Amino acid sequence: MTAEDGRAGATPELIVHRDAQVLAQAVAARLVTKLVDVLAARDEAHLALTGGSVGIGSLAAVAELPARVAVDWRRVHLWWSDERFLPERDPERNVTQAREALLDKLDLDPAFVHAMPSTDGPDGNDAKAAAERYAAELARFAAPDSDVPEFDVELFGMGPDGHVASLFPEHPGVYEEEPSVIPVHNSPKPPPDRLSFTFRTIRSAREAWIVAAGSEKAAAAHMALSGGGRVQVPAAGARGNVRTLWLIDRACAADLPPGLNRLASP
Structure with a gap:
C-alpha cells in the first residue's frame, strides 16, 4: 500500500444526522450498544477515543445516556489515537477533556485507562521517547502476531483540512x-x-468511526469519500478492517456526491 492509497480496509458506510447535537446523541447510543455487544462476546473491549468538539460532545452525550449503565466499564480499555504533547491536566489535552465529559463519571479500572504521556511525565519533553513508551503500552495488549491491540472501535474527529488523529x-x-x-x-x-x-x-481497528459536523468540513468529507488519497485528505486513510462508518451531520454532507453507500438514519 502506498501513502497515497486511502482505500485499504472496509468500504465506508455513511449515516447523515440532522445536526451536531443529534449526531453526538446518535454516536453515544451506537457506542454504548457496540460495547455491550462486544463485552457479551469477550472478556474485554478496546476503544480508542478522540478529541475535538464533536468527539468530546459524543462522550458528554454518553454521560447523559441512561443506557450507559449497561456497559461494564471496568472491562473497557480506553486508548487515545492522538494527544497534544502538553503537561498532565492541561485543559487542551484530549484526556483532560474526556475525563471532564465522561470518564470521571464512570466506574473505571485505572489500569485500563491508557492516557498518552505528557511533557511532565517520565520522558519530559522528548516526544519521540514518549511515542515509544505508548507504543510499548499498546504492544502489551497485542496478539502474539501484532504489536497493537485489535481495537473494537476507534473514534475519529475530522478537521476542516481533513486531518484525523x-x-x-x-x-x-x-x-x-x-x-x-x-x-x-x-x-x-x-x-x-x-x-x-x-x-x-x-x-488495526475492527471498526473505525469518523464523526464530523459543520459546513466547514463539507469539502474535506467530499474529498475523503470521493476517492481522495490520504496524503491530501488523511481522513480517507482512516479505515477499519471490518467496518468504516462515517457519522456526519447534514451540513457536513452538503457537498457529497450521489451514489455513496448511505445507510438510513435511525
Whole structure:
C-alpha cells in the first residue's frame, strides 16, 4: 500500500444526522450498544477515543445516556489515537477533556485507562521517547502476531483540512507506517508537538468511526469519500478492517456526491 492509497480496509458506510447535537446523541447510543455487544462476546473491549468538539460532545452525550449503565466499564480499555504533547491536566489535552465529559463519571479500572504521556511525565519533553513508551503500552495488549491491540472501535474527529488523529495533509506523519505511534512536530494546528497513531495502527481497528459536523468540513468529507488519497485528505486513510462508518451531520454532507453507500438514519 502506498501513502497515497486511502482505500485499504472496509468500504465506508455513511449515516447523515440532522445536526451536531443529534449526531453526538446518535454516536453515544451506537457506542454504548457496540460495547455491550462486544463485552457479551469477550472478556474485554478496546476503544480508542478522540478529541475535538464533536468527539468530546459524543462522550458528554454518553454521560447523559441512561443506557450507559449497561456497559461494564471496568472491562473497557480506553486508548487515545492522538494527544497534544502538553503537561498532565492541561485543559487542551484530549484526556483532560474526556475525563471532564465522561470518564470521571464512570466506574473505571485505572489500569485500563491508557492516557498518552505528557511533557511532565517520565520522558519530559522528548516526544519521540514518549511515542515509544505508548507504543510499548499498546504492544502489551497485542496478539502474539501484532504489536497493537485489535481495537473494537476507534473514534475519529475530522478537521476542516481533513486531518484525523494528528495526521495532517502533506505533513510527514501521513507517510509513516512504522512504528505504531509517532511524534508529530511543527503541527499546522497548535500546539506544535503531538503524539499520534500511524495509519497502520488505525487500520488495526475492527471498526473505525469518523464523526464530523459543520459546513466547514463539507469539502474535506467530499474529498475523503470521493476517492481522495490520504496524503491530501488523511481522513480517507482512516479505515477499519471490518467496518468504516462515517457519522456526519447534514451540513457536513452538503457537498457529497450521489451514489455513496448511505445507510438510513435511525
